[in-house]
Amino acid sequence: MSNVFENLSWLPNPPPDFAQRLATASTGSDLRELAKYGVDENQLRRLSKKLQDFQSQHTDLAPLVATLMPVSIGIISNATTKLKTPTMVGTALRFGIALTVVEAEYNQIAQEAFSADSSFNGHQLSAILVAIDYRGLPLLPTPGDLVSAGKNVKDCLDYIHSVIESLRTKTGAQIILQNIVPPVEGLSGSYEGRLPGTLSWLCARLNFELDTLVADDTFIVDIAGLAANVGLANWHDPTLWNMAKLPFAQRYVPIYADYVCRILAARLGKSRRCLILDLDNTLWGGVIGDDGLEGILIGNGDATAEAHLHVQRTALELRDRGVVLAVSSKNEDATARLPFKQHPDMLLRENHIAVFQANWSDKASNIKAIAQTLSLGLESMVFLDDNPAERMQVRKELPEIAVPELPKDPALYVRTLIAAGYFEAITFSEEDRKRASFYQDNAKRAQILNSSSDMDSYLKSLEMEITLAPFDATGRARIAQLISKSNQFNLTTKRYSELDVKALEESSNYYTRQIRLKDTLGDNGMISVIICRKGSIAWEIDTWLMSCRVLGRRVEEAALFDIVNHAKEAGAIKLTGIYSPTDRNVIVKDHYRKLGFIKTSSDGGIETWEFDLTKYESSKVPMKFKYAL
């Protein structure tokens, strides 16, 4: 099998009319769809040129922004970066990002970071990719001298730290730091890694320390891991380094670009959150309807059975990290559930699956139903199916869904799925561990609602308890996570880092709320975040976001009740709310209207709404209020 990382083999092959479609592409969406194919560097470069043509033609970027998020990234490196940048722009389209790249001068890291003059001056950068490889660090091998080796690691860490802090202070950009790919050549053979002060030893120590050194605000792109995955001897190309200071073999630039763009996308909340699984020949070998419980292959002792067991085990592990699992299968419902209920070797059971769709309808319709039940957008979904025809149908009907191409051998399904990086994480919190069961509880609630006669009695039956509290250290990580991941119920889609959130905890100029919701079926955890700037006359609502899991529970009204009380107490007379439309938050376009605000202006699509505090009439929301301090 040719290397899954080198060829990005989860991406479908480009259609025969790819060149034509590229030539006639006229919108950001067109480019985004084309970038989803597994195309080579030349095509990615063409895509980037097309994007740049669009950008120079459109003085008003609004049509592009609606489908593509503009992001500008600086790149600083001790190695040549020019041969990477077009591929990065082309690749970013795959994630719905219109990328602008600003390159620092070649091998001028100290100068670019520390002097007042910089290639980055005058550019509003959202992020800076710091790509220093081992040849750009003050590494000084001292084989056998542990003390000097330890000092050298510290010196390198101090250097990296001062570069990134200086860049951060100068530009305010999000820092994405590449970790260190060690060299191939270990002079002492197997002893090399154990001997303190060798280059291998120093690089390994450095990478370990980097994870602890950098603040949660610096993202690390694990290029050392990527190089290990493809093989160091493949990654390093001495000919290219000698000729043009290219830091690694050019054929890995597309996967490198994908790794970096995944982090940009994760920061924008675009990581996927739900894995929809086919059953026959995906979760087990064989067809349950034909082969029965005794005939399907799942478990230990048979190569095919173990391959599918690995898929199940991986699904469970993903679930532990907050990925919701669902099933979409063409089967009788009872037949499909049989292995989950009765097969002793299955790892997945019904209680791991939030939504179980087994019927004879087409998969695209079923997937839409799953998305609706979970209140998750289609862009949050990944669909795993062994059948190329099913994959093609779903891709065609629902282009927002990620459908990885799979090789014929099921032993390689897991590798392909994980290599695709759909679930890229930049944070992890306790709530991630519990998220899948939140979604399962919610799906249960959706079922209860379907069988309830009216909304009010349904809500009362939930016996909801809402807890409102200002930002604090305990909630900080989860607050930052919600701020970075919420796309749909998000009025202004402002992204703040953990450091920003910490600053808000301590600021008396802001009203902040972390809101939790519990009911008889379970604890939803933190589901809403609100930030208001306290003005003497008007309180300005800077951030109002909510998890879609709790739509329709009147949490918004409860939150408004709290804001109004505090604003009135502080002497304000009105509230101002902003709605910034994006391609994903159309769900909140009437949010302020429903709460009784009046629209006062609309400027380039961005709406300002106002609420007269003297006119507030509280409505009785069916929940108990709790205030934690």
Added chain:
Amino acid sequence: MDLNINSTIEELISIFREVFDDEDLVISANTTAKDIDGWDSLANLRLMISIEKALGLRFSASEISSLENVGEMAQLILKKQANA
């Protein structure tokens, strides 16, 4: 011998067209870097890497820097394919 060079140059045309993003590009044995717009050192690198990938060959730095025109490139490729 001439026949082989010509067929190698034929193979190279599509690679040149991809790299220089020009569907109408024509090359001959005498074509040099001066003859094609945008054929600078970085484009040269891209070109050689694309040829390596397409034909399954590897060039050393000195081999690449010794080439004067497309004809010499084709000759070098033939030599490598013969020795493979």
